[in-house]
Amino acid sequence: MQSTFNKLLTVIHFIAAFVLILIALITMGWSVYEIFASLFTDDKDGFIPLILQSVGAIIIAAALVDVAQYMIEEEVFSEKELRNPEEARKTITKIMAIISIAVSIEGLVYIFKAGTENLSLLIYPASLIFVSSLSIVALGIYQKLSISVETKTREVIDSDNHN
Template identity: 65%
Template sequence: MIYIKKITEILFTVVYLIAACVLIGLSIAIMGFSIHEVFINFNQDSGFISLMLHTVGTIIISAAILDVAQYMIEEEVMMSKELRDPEEARKTITKILVIISIAVGIEGLVYIFKAGTEDLSLLIYPSILIMVSAFLIISLGIYQKLSVGIEQAERERIVVKT
């Protein structure tokens, strides 16, 4: 039974490593393609600003993909899979929510600039993105406050027992 658990852990570690490497490759390919598109269309006057904003958006998405790949390598490949205590769980959730809120917020800003150059009625979607990003940050702050209180209570309970 112990061997099956060890083999399963190794298998999933390899799968996470492969997935992270694929994400890194895709992210670099997306960035490269976006930059290539800018260079190809550099001398064209029509739509260059729109292309630049699109390129910024795709590079932001690529950076978020790289962050996810980095998280997978750090947490799933290099460290133990089990969350041993509430502090470790809080740090992991914090990393994930920070990655998401940054990507959503920056994407909202890019779309605001894009909507400003095209049609102001398109500002609703990017405004919602920025509000979602702000909500994520506020939620993360509340979660941090509550979980730190739980961690301190847990530490005090352990100290009292010993």
């Protein structure tokens, strides 16, 4: 029964990853289409904001692809349970890196957008970049602390193997 349930969850994760990739591709395609369509209109004032909006959409699409890739690698092709602290650290690092990159790039896009519209709007993108930087620092602290756990785990395993 548990094996059937695990297979069902694997199929669900695969379908979810496939849908995320499909949504990402549609988002990227639509963004490129809007840029090319705007080249043939008379509204040249709206071109730069459209470019910035498209860049933001493509960044989000790339983050969706990264999440889908993670789901496929971790939930479809590998074991479901994290067996040791090193695997947990690598998984958390990968997820947090995806989030931090997406947030920081989105903050940069909004900085450029705020610069073309209203400088008082810079508080939100600056906050995004600050939070992204803070998450990277927190991730570094987590990695530093988790290395000691991994070392202790290896020492215990090595001492058990030698006895």
